[in-house]
Amino acid sequence: MKISVCGKGGSGKSTVVALLANEARARGYHVLVVDSDESNTGLFRMLGFDHPPVPLMELVGGKKGLQQKMRQPNVLKETSIKTAQIPAEYLLRKDSLMLVSIGKILQSLEGCACPMGVLSREFLKKLDLEETELAIVDMEAGVEHFGRGVDTSIDSILIVIEPPLESVNVGQKIHDLASGIGIKNIWAIMNKVPSEEINTRLKAELEKRKIVVVGCIYYDADIFSSSLGGGIPAKGAAVREIKEVMNSIISKAGMPTLS
Numbered sequence: 003m004k005i006s007v008c009g010k011g012g013s014g015k016s017t018v019v020a021l022l023a024n025e026a027r028a029r030g031y032h033v034l035v036v037d038s039d040e041s042n043t044g045l046f047r048m049l050g051f052d053h054p055p056v057p058l059m060e061l062v063g064g065k066k067g068l069q070q071k072m073r074q075p076n077v078l079k080e081t082s083i084k085t086a087q088i089p090a091e092y093l094l095r096k097d098s099l100m101l102v103s104i105g106k107i108l109q110s111l112e113g114c115a116c117p118m119g120v121l122s123r124e125f126l127k128k129l130d131l132e133e134t135e136l137a138i139v140d141m142e143a144g145v146e147h148f149g150r151g152v153d154t155s156i157d158s159i160l161i162v163i164e165p166p167l168e169s170v171n172v173g174q175k176i177h178d179l180a181s182g183i184g185i186k187n188i189w190a191i192m193n194k195v196p197s198e199e200i201n202t203r204l205k206a207e208l209e210k211r212k213i214v215v216v217g218c219i220y221y222d223a224d225i226f227s228s229s230l231g232g233g234i235p236a237k238g239a240a241v242r243e244i245k246e247v248m249n250s251i252i253s254k255a256g257m258p259t260l261s
């Protein structure tokens with residue numbers, strides 16, 4: 003299964019990706035995290051790596067090479083890609099956790115991020131996972147990735163929604179765009195929820211909008227303070243709450259139970 007974690011900027015996408023990746027590993031899955039956010043660079047740290055992988059964009063000649071190949075039918079020559087085929091500097095491994103990064107915008111005036119969108123779309127489409135493997139994509143904020151067709155390559159979307167109405171509205175937009183292109187599983191996770199009362203109100207709002215909610219992560223001061231060092235807490239309330247989210251995803255998607 004390929005799950006893309008989407009949502010408004012700052013809603014908690016990367017945090018949810020890291021929590022979910024840890025939980026899926028604890029259940030016996032081999033988890034490939036795909037960093038498809040061309041702006042933020044800290045996901046490797048959240049996942050406990052001490053350096054980022056070399057971006058996949060370098061495999062195809064860097065951004066210049068990618069720009070030249072963009073109009074060709076294929077940017078990557080392979081027809082399908084197994085995780086085992088990806089060279090070690092591009093795919094970092096730690097036990098059952100793997101991390102790849104598509105590419106980052108590093109300099110001003112280097113042009114738009116569309117080439118990275120093309121590479122994300124093609125890599126995710128060609129990625130051929132084993133039954134025990136799960137890909138979790140940390141998507142760029144907002145909805146532009148839909149314009150670039152990245153989401154046509156995945157089967158499930160997890161939308162991270164915070165209480166502010168703007169976040170709900172972006173979540174709704176993502177939901178509608180995803181259902182418009184026929185994505186099978188579209189779920190929302192409520193994040194940074196400050197109280198049970200807001201949990202009930204936000205859930206009711208999402209249900210009114212026909213958005214399926216798979217769980218809630220309450221506002222957690224430990225998450226926020228860990229973020230100063232670039233990490234996430236290894237235990238605590240959010241780690242317990244993500245278990246419910248994982249249970250719900252496994253049962254809704256009919257994923258195999260491994261351990």
Ligand SMILES: Nc1ncnc2c1ncn2[C@@H]1O[C@H](COP(=O)(O)OP(=O)(O)OP(=O)(O)O)[C@@H](O)[C@H]1O
Nearest residue numbers: 011012013014015016017143194221222225226229
């Ligand atoms: N449940 C939570 N409780 C408290 N703080 C949280 C929670 N979830 C995320 N945060 C904090 O919110 C901030 C943004 O989180 P994160 O970087 O995961 O969001 P993002 O959606 O990936 O952002 P971006 O759009 O910039 O990629 C971080 O400081 C993070 O620690």
Ligand SMILES: [Mg+2]
Nearest residue numbers: 015016039042
């Ligand atoms: Mg992020």
